[in-house]
Amino acid sequence: QKVAGQVDAQDVPKLEVHFPLCMKNLVTVLKKEHHLKHDGRMQFGLFLKGIGLPLEQALEYWRMAFVKMNDEEFKKGYAYNIRHNYGQEGNRKNYSPYGCEKIIHSSTGGAGQHHGCPFKNFSPDRIRAEVRAQNATVTNSEVEELVGLVTAKHYNIACSKYFELTHPPSAPQSGPTALTEPITHPNQFFELSYKFSHT
């Protein structure tokens, strides 16, 4: 389901503000290293498809992101996989974006691997820093409540709490933002965040 109509390659950076932490992490690595390993490309590429990036724009986005690679290398090693994700190659299966369940249980830990769920993979200190970077006015007790959910392995509830802490209401007297449903899908996080700032 698209929230912003068709998304073009050059729109993606403007929409990063609405990404959940798992995708923010991947796009940060992609910008720094101009590359992502296969599992990260699948997780992030299908998420981008879910926000409304069509195949031609996806090819353009990844071509720009892999700026250090020559055209031949990109075509041979990567363009096929991108088309495959959009059902245009191989078994022509039209792949869906991964939900939290799949991402949380994906195996990580290999060198240079950045896919997976940060609420499972990041240290408590890194989670503290991430939430403070998004909202400098967050209180210590709010941060520790979030960290408590992470250490209790309630990753989806931690992500929902992170959403609430990073989307404070414009009128503080109205109380904290409360989600009516927990986050169970990165594209749900994106859509709720997009709607939050466009209503």
Ligand code: SF4
């Ligand atoms: Fe991403 Fe889901 Fe983890 Fe949130 S709970 S960071 S949306 S995988």
